[in-house]
Amino acid sequence: MDGNRTNEAGKCPVMHGANTTQAASVTGWWPNALNLDILHQHDSKTNPLRDVDYAKAVQTLDFDALRADVTALMTDSQDWWPADWGHYGGLMIRMAWHAAGSYRLADGRGGGGTGNQRFAPLNSWPDNANLDKARRLLWPIKKKYGNRLSWADLILYAGHIAYQSMGLKTYGFSFGRADIWAPEKDVYWGSETEWLAPSENRYGDLDDASTLENPLAAVHMGLIYVNPEGVNGQPDPARTAAHVRETFARMAMDDEETAALTAGGHTVGKAHGNGDATLLGAAPEGADMAEQGLGWINHTTRAVGRDTVTSGIEGAWTTNPVKWDGGYFDLLFGYEWELTKSPAGANQWRPIDIKPEHMPVDVEDPTRRVMPMMTDADMAMKVDPAYRAICERFAADHAYFSETFARAWFKLTHRDMGPRTRYVGPEVPSEDLIWQDPVPAGPVGYDVDALKSAIAASGLSLTDMVATAWDSARTYRGSDMRGGANGARIRLAPQKDWAGNEPARLARVLAVLEPLAAKAGASLADTIVLAGNVGVEMAARAAGHAVSVPFAPGRGDASEAATDAASFDVLEPLADGFRNWLKKDYAVSAEELLLDRAQLMGLTAPEMTCLIGGMRAMGANHGGSAHGVFTDRPGALTTDFFVTLTDMAYKWVPKGMNLYDLVDRATGAVRHTATRVDLVFGSNSVLRAYAEVYAQDDNAGRFVTDFVAAWTKVMNADRFDLA
Numbered sequence: 001m002d003g004n005r006t007n008e009a010g011k012c013p014v015m016h017g018a019n020t021t022q023a024a025s026v027t028g029w030w031p032n033a034l035n036l037d038i039l040h041q042h043d044s045k046t047n048p049l050r051d052v053d054y055a056k057a058v059q060t061l062d063f064d065a066l067r068a069d070v071t072a073l074m075t076d077s078q079d080w081w082p083a084d085w086g087h088y089g090g091l092m093i094r095m096a097w098h099a100a101g102s103y104r105l106a107d108g109r110g111g112g113g114t115g116n117q118r119f120a121p122l123n124s125w126p127d128n129a130n131l132d133k134a135r136r137l138l139w140p141i142k143k144k145y146g147n148r149l150s151w152a153d154l155i156l157y158a159g160h161i162a163y164q165s166m167g168l169k170t171y172g173f174s175f176g177r178a179d180i181w182a183p184e185k186d187v188y189w190g191s192e193t194e195w196l197a198p199s200e201n202r203y204g205d206l207d208d209a210s211t212l213e214n215p216l217a218a219v220h221m222g223l224i225y226v227n228p229e230g231v232n233g234q235p236d237p238a239r240t241a242a243h244v245r246e247t248f249a250r251m252a253m254d255d256e257e258t259a260a261l262t263a264g265g266h267t268v269g270k271a272h273g274n275g276d277a278t279l280l281g282a283a284p285e286g287a288d289m290a291e292q293g294l295g296w297i298n299h300t301t302r303a304v305g306r307d308t309v310t311s312g313i314e315g316a317w318t319t320n321p322v323k324w325d326g327g328y329f330d331l332l333f334g335y336e337w338e339l340t341k342s343p344a345g346a347n348q349w350r351p352i353d354i355k356p357e358h359m360p361v362d363v364e365d366p367t368r369r370v371m372p373m374m375t376d377a378d379m380a381m382k383v384d385p386a387y388r389a390i391c392e393r394f395a396a397d398h399a400y401f402s403e404t405f406a407r408a409w410f411k412l413t414h415r416d417m418g419p420r421t422r423y424v425g426p427e428v429p430s431e432d433l434i435w436q437d438p439v440p441a442g443p444v445g446y447d448v449d450a451l452k453s454a455i456a457a458s459g460l461s462l463t464d465m466v467a468t469a470w471d472s473a474r475t476y477r478g479s480d481m482r483g484g485a486n487g488a489r490i491r492l493a494p495q496k497d498w499a500g501n502e503p504a505r506l507a508r509v510l511a512v513l514e515p516l517a518a519k520a521g522a523s524l525a526d527t528i529v530l531a532g533n534v535g536v537e538m539a540a541r542a543a544g545h546a547v548s549v550p551f552a553p554g555r556g557d558a559s560e561a562a563t564d565a566a567s568f569d570v571l572e573p574l575a576d577g578f579r580n581w582l583k584k585d586y587a588v589s590a591e592e593l594l595l596d597r598a599q600l601m602g603l604t605a606p607e608m609t610c611l612i613g614g615m616r617a618m619g620a621n622h623g624g625s626a627h628g629v630f631t632d633r634p635g636a637l638t639t640d641f642f643v644t645l646t647d648m649a650y651k652w653v654p655k656g657m658n659l660y661d662l663v664d665r666a667t668g669a670v671r672h673t674a675t676r677v678d679l680v681f682g683s684n685s686v687l688r689a690y691a692e693v694y695a696q697d698d699n700a701g702r703f704v705t706d707f708v709a710a711w712t713k714v715m716n717a718d719r720f721d722l723a
Helices: 054-060 063-074 089-100 131-148 151-165 237-249 255-265 327-334 376-383 385-396 398-417 448-456 462-473 503-520 524-542 565-571 590-600 605-617 640-645 676-683 685-695 700-715
Strands: 337-341 347-351 650-656 659-664 670-674
Touching: 054 131, 063 131, 063 151, 089 131, 089 151, 089 398, 131 151, 151 398, 237 255, 237 376, 255 327, 255 376, 255 385, 255 398, 327 376, 327 385, 347 376, 376 385, 385 398, 448 503, 448 524, 462 503, 462 524, 462 700, 503 524, 524 605, 524 700, 590 605, 590 676, 605 640, 605 676, 605 685, 605 700, 640 676, 640 685, 650 670, 659 676, 676 685, 685 700
Parallel strands: none
Antiparallel strands: 337 347, 650 659, 659 670
16 A cells, blocks of 8 residues: 655657647647547457457366465565565555555446556556566466456456465455456546645545545545545544545445455555655656566665665564564554654654564564554554544454455455456355345246237337336446346335436336236346337337347346445436436536446447437437437437438527527528537537438438447346356
């Protein structure tokens, strides 16, 4: 959990390679242009292994051999980057922790599930200093196991094995994380333009930790959690405690989990600040070519072993830093502590009158004893009443502490993996945990055709069926595999009361579908999706196209007891461009909110375009709004949205902040109304190119086929059993 302060290499003022600079990009020249990169990342062309199904490949892994290799690595100290006390456990745990710890609950982004630590900006974050060395140490293992082992899995597995090798009985581990192959463009890490900028940049009121800008969790640009020296680098454990609590809550951790993770993370390993941080070279992304992707290199003095500089804080937290024990609490509560400075000048705490036998030995010379330390966040565990009570219980019951930490560590490293059905490997726990959003298996042997007929004859409108299915499925977010139609949680709190779900209409529709599901022996989750499919088929027929929307039964209905209502609050849509709805006007434009929603749902730009046109044609807007319904035959799955949008017989006249009139150029008559989400498909050059495809006279059939495929993708997004 080291933070870090480094100097970046100087930058030449001449603009070399102009085609690669931000200034020469489309958004560099035209800052207000809508940037579609957030959706283009779903394009598989950047993946050199797109023909490899990792979910299947990892199941062929020799797990026993891998365990032996990673365990052996822990004590195979390398001269180029020697292990502290001859054990890489602390380094590997920090690497795994910082990979998983970037997860935040608000949008499910970050986390260790994609191997994103290999790429900028995370590979060069100040808080991730020297983790590039940990990944290089792991390279021979990655090289050996190849396509059967992702970096994402290996990074977290190394931390898992590190704890085991130091004596912790871990809770479990799952493989199954697939790597990404380019820097993520969908994660907002903050608006700051410099590392470790003052915290005021992301708080409304620095004295009120809850005012931290959403969806952020870290207190500074470039940190994973809080500043180890205190708020804005000013030691004050009581104040730091409030920021620790808020930051960990935004990663879905309660007070007990937070205290366990803090204590357990600092039970092993050490921080590094025994030197001059200004001598460190640039971070990996800015380092010289000769460094070959390594960063923070010190070519001036000895910079390894006891002389390593990472965070600037120096020392271990415990007497035995390579052993899982209760030593953290022994020192924290066994001594009074005073402020001091590390050799690198960082604020830290040291024990007063410590007994020599309680001091850890030097990382290179076991005959030397050195001073332990605590960070401001550690002192917060002692000063804050709630944290102190928890830590005192841990200190008195080591078995309880170990179990609590093991569970919290498992949650930290698996929170973004989604349901347990995605888990792979011999150490997968059998227990269903509420944060995994468990859903029971649903029935599959019922008569689907009979249920479809009953739905069609139910009296529900096409809009009722399509909108309800969409609202149920749109909660899915690929960032952490949560939400979606499986489980039918749309019928439970809090989803049934969300404004975006039109509670009154939803209750009326569910009152019709629930008895139909019960009579057919189907789950309500299946029935909701099947009703949406019926609506789409009706709309296609109305447009002259006979199609059958693919349907895979087997969804289950989640129970109220297995639904963590509080953690589902963050899934509430505040905008849904697909149904042309905003909960209120936001500083962020409606079209940018649409891109964010589409990216979380795993959609490409063409799929988003197709779905928008189809939803408008079917009249599926929130509240029955006519905005963007550019057709005289709503309910038919036509290309009228695209035809009208690209027709130069009309012009668009602003009517309000997010409202426009479509005016006939010849007569001046208003033909339709639209929002920014509608017009962006004509104004943005890329989206207009997609819209023109569907506006062509020869592509009406293609549009229906493409819409059905995109619709099915959304409905099945959380059906991991179908992969």
